[in-house]
Amino acid sequence: MTQISGTEVLRYTAFSADPEGGNPAGVVLDASGLDDAAMLSVAAELGYSESAFLTGPGESGGSTGRGYTIRYFSPKAEVPFCGHATVATAIALAERNGPGDLVFTTQAGTVPVTVTQEGTELRATLTSVEPHVTDVAPDDLAEALAALDWPAADLDPALPPRIAYAGARHLVLAAASRERLADLDYDFARLEALMHRLDLTTVQLVWRETPAVFHVRDPFPVGGVVEDPATGAAAAAFGAYLRERALVPDAAVLTLHQGEDMGRPGTLTVELRAGDARVRVSGTGTRIPAAE
Secondary structure: OEEEOOEEEEEEEEOOOOOOOOEEEEEEOOOOOOOHHHHHHHHHHHOOOEEEEEEEOOOOOHHHOOEEEEEEEOOOOEEOOOHHHHHHHHHHHHHHHOOEEEEEEEOOEEEEEEEEEEOOEEEEEEEOOOOEEEOOOHHHHHHHHHHHOOOHHHEOOOOOOEEEEOOOEEEEEEEOOHHHHHOOOOOHHHHHHHHHHHOOOEEEEEEEEEOOEEEEEEEEHHHOEEEEOOOHHHHHHHHHHHHHOOOOOOOEEEEEEEOHHHOOOEEEEEEEEOOEEEEEEEEEEEEOOOOO
């Protein structure tokens, strides 16, 4: 546990059972005494891509003690939904109250989460709000590629650019090679300006290894960090994108590898179910030791 400005902040990583892998998140289990400025200050001082704050009982599940209102802050701003901080918070709660079903009330909508015990590990599965996918204007795509310094010829034509939403908006861009994905050195201010204009949370950069296995990276300049190590909200949006483009079956289980190029490898599992527009994203998580 870390004390920041008098607030007890737990530190967990999501989408890895190794504290040195996955995506770290701050978790404040009782933020009822914090206003917006205080939550932003805690997130900024901690410096992780996002931190989660439980602010009271949620609209659903409150009578059982398993429903919560949750808010998410990056070091620079509040975001409507964050997948990895949701997984981290669910695992923190499960360590205290046992595995089971949780319901989080977020600014994007209601997000159910189920935590299961798998041997010595806890695994959390979130169910997204209903997603949607929209086109990206040619000029906006050109600006994104210019900010990334990616030639258009380096894109995979089988996975065309789109903006996908499953609680937050993400621009999906597919690289034609693993080498293109690995070479990420972008214009921070230029990409940040475009993302603000398009109301994007991250840019979801992907490379398809097999029909069901992808490698992904997520620049996150609007949050004040160069790159997010493992991005559950973008994974959910990407699952919706793949289904909308008929690139995967209506029922599918996908594996996303993220963080390898940052030295924080993590694995995100994306599940699509026939007859259900929502997307499920799951992963392990663990507490980060105080000395980490």
